[in-house]
Amino acid sequence: MLRTYTIYNSKSAEAMGCVVQWRFLLDMLVVLLFFLPPPPAVAAVEAEQRRRSTEAGVHLDVQEKHAVMSNDILSVTLSIPDGLVTGISYQGVPNLLETKNAENDRGYWDAIWHGAGNEGEQDKLQGTSFKVVSNNENVVEISFTREWDASGITGAPVNIDRRFVMLSDSPGFYTYSILERLQGYPSVRMEVNRVVFKLRQDMFRYMAVSDDRKRFMPTPEDRLTGETLDYPEAVLLKRPSSPSLRGQVDDKYFYSSDSKDIKVHGWVCTGPPVGFWMITPSNEFRTGGPFKQELTSHVGPTTLSTFVSRHYAGEDLDVNFQDGNPWKKVLGPVFLYLNSDTAAESDPSILWQDAKRRMDQEVASWPYDFIASVDYEKSDERGIVRGRLFVHDWFIDKRPVPASYAYVGLAAQGAAGSWQRENKGYQFWIQADNDGNFFIKSVRQGTYNLYATVPGRMGDYKYEFDISIIPGSSVELGKLVYKPPRNGATLWEIGVADRTAAEFYVPNLSPTLKVNDFEDDVQNKFREYGLWKRYTDLYPLNDLVYTVGTSDYAMNWFFAHVPRDLGNRTYRATTWRIEFDLESVDRASYYTLQLALASAEEAELQVRVNDGEVQPPHFTTGLIGGDNAIARHGIHGLYWLFSFRIAGTGLVQGRNIIFLTQAGVSSPWTGVMYDYIRLEGPDEFRNTADT
Template structure:
């Protein structure tokens, strides 16, 4: 039997044909009204009922149940099917068995427990038995003709640490007030959820750990869809790789989740906006996998702060007043003729949700209305020796400026930039080919404007951008003169913040790709400027050369085995004459597992690539981690007329300890 490549296994059954999409549209229209005898109605009014432990909201399409104790979504029913791994029976009514308070009498010993459902990692429980959450109805459908319902569970810290869900500790994560809300609209095939954090000035230092929303789904979900590459069957019996194979760029993929080939239904998370998500438009994140326990429940995740790919920080200093609202995002249920049709519909729904942002029904939390937000526009003009008239993958964003992240020990000082920031809101858009851009729905505040585009090394920055409440801002024409230390001698790759153009870059989801380097390049990389092709002759991971035949891939840990040999990447180039002055070897790096690399020219030491920012990209199969620049400058007289040999050597060590280059350029100031 023919052995399939890892990429082929992942892409098996993937199809995005127009016929499938059209078929999905027709089937979804009919299934919105009836399926298997179960009647659903987009015209039904929203109802809200409650018992001692839960609120139940129903709009005739979906029926959801929210815990007053924890803020968890303990049941999600669609087409009369429970979508979560475990949930209370729909007919179950929980009686009060505690002494109080009246709105949450069972808080000390709830009947409904566990997290085999939908939950925020930072729940409202706090240290067990310390204090009850405060549940309430924030939108009563009886008062709006059944148009919508919203329920809230809230907890004030009162000196205790909050957040005891999975990923945190039983003693709580940090001192912060938390409010979790769920909102059900008439005619909506899903429920919205959002969480607001509040840190008053009198609270102590708070440092967020892993922060996300997770839903553990019913076992009939057997098809994962997180982007166009990863859209395939995924069961315990067809497991491929580890969970980091299932990372993607959430900015480019606003809808992700699971579907069932048997039941022909799906459940997806949809981010209508990315303003509350960390890391900007290049951040990759874990979005779905099989749970790592024995049950292996299908999981779908929405991370707003994680430790993945360089991590993100949301650290609030002692005495600092801070608040942030995560969401609302949409938990969407749908149906169709098959996984492709279901996923196509979810992606279409994501476009619709984005068009509604900001939602007009959010009140009482840190969430400005549309009239109080602003539109910021302008045009970037690149002034460079290489003329840029057609901007490609042009990203523009308004973010908080670089800052020193709060810590218990102030030394060493940690500078946090937009790539690692989860504390503040960010507003990014993809600009136009002519350099113009329009950033909508910006909150009032003071920002730094950042921009970058393919084929230009570096990023544009303009500070002190003041956005006023409800007032549009036109920044006009902004000139960007990219940094050049001298004339360009040669370059390798494309400055595009990833390594997709290099050999193996399209196979990054294969956990064993690092072990294939010795087979592809038994004598290591030799790149001849002007002759070699970086898509064939330059491997995207510069890693120690494995010689251990027993080396293997261990989930979550990457390649395990004997240390690999030092790996030289050799670059051969010609000079028309012996140069003088100073040479600058400039690196754009987009993935780091190494601490340093050595540079030599014509057999002489030229310097060391150091002060590197590790991000776990190689271990966790990422496409882009933390992007940054480094350079090695040396006396140009080390070069000569004719053929020159430059070597960049990765020291011997664990195979995961390497670098992923975005772009390399040699410049000469003579």
């Protein structure tokens, strides 16, 4: 551009000439900058935007070290051949992932293995080979594979095929993995398998995992300036960037959920207003059934989907492969959904509501019809199972009644209740309606057992016959009847048979700590740090005593049976007493104490009747559990059911006492959480034939 400069005031010609020279230089600089190429990151985004404006659909750009999937909404960059997600561009933001992290620490799958030369190290499942599976205007699918060889160089003895999929009109992308072991592979144990995304710390501050757990979160720096408590995950915030957070504890385990409830969670940035969401449309590929708890999103900002873990279960949920056993499983797909709305600048929950709607769409679309792998079965390759479940407890029900809102599922063949520790196969669960009707759809081919658990009823149901599914199967089971365990009439009971300790007394938080900002304080009261410490505060001298007929389990039964804290990291076993009166005793018969536990962590529960010192105890569970639910703010872990027979000669007319001693004292959070306790009267035989 040419310009003409004129001096109007001769008296200031010298000064004006200087100004003109500077203006001329600035203009030339602007012209020069105009012709210089932009920085590489900006150039890539601008080039992508120009190409999108002229081409519709989804596109794949394969470069020397990266592959870029893009449509007119977003672009995703992955490293070749590793298959690491290094960048996600959306709404003018070049990268939503944390660019301060190395490329292998932004978006990745990972696993932890034990055995076969692996000793618990993190394996990010990086590929050694890259392949384009599908590439057209409607869908792009790419594959990153790693095959095991006997040299051991390629890591654990498992073949890995990680896939990424993008559709032309979709505001997000899908990812799934196919894990396979061939005949003759050596033994190995898988502790963890998950997919992780780490977002930009300077953008994402608002997190949502459920309607009652959505809030502005502390930053990683807030944790660094805080005080680490009993374990590294729990940090007391002392100098947070937001003063309202001072005195709170941050712990990623506050945001765990049951698998059945982990369908969508993620983060929101309010400027620009962008949401990043992990959507899991099916739980069929997760281990442990519908009540297995997993992490969701937490400070990082991090969001993840976990397929295998010990969380709230322990080593029972490790996937243990023996020498030579072949195996294959598809994990996922999960959907990474991005959304934006200017109204979210002032109300970020708007994007949460939108993410829930999108989650419903993804669930309705399952199984997807666009996945290329033959190992992922489509709708016409699957089957359905339907029926109606009743429950018949002769003491409560004159005849079978509908098992209202029971959880009914298909899982690998095993004993009743084995599904909660099953970890190699697929599981398919549904909640029955009020009338006990259940309809399980989209079941993969295979042979299963059908299981159920009924709210308010103790124990586990298992259908007596195997169920085989082939493509197009429609299995009609008709009327099924669950008969819960019972030997005699109920003399008394404590709690509600719901597989949790939620109905018992959850104490207020220590006054030295600030209550977390959850929207439903009652529902989430157990999601606070250090509640196990409150037992010693509330019972400083003597242990808990519960008197049947007088005490109220909602106020007088502490939610966790933990050891007494003596200080200096020493702990003592605690003995709770249940006192009750019997008007008469049948000394020739037997009574039954039903003990249902909602959780156990390195615990031993000893039972004594009317003699608190007898050795050995009348009954012991032995050392059980490793779910760590007490420390991790869970209200349940794995479910345990014990039936203890009491001879009538061991009871007396009048006052009786059952002593429950929790003998595990290895840490402050060893112990059990009770689900339900019931004393049944003398044995009775009842004809419970279905009517």
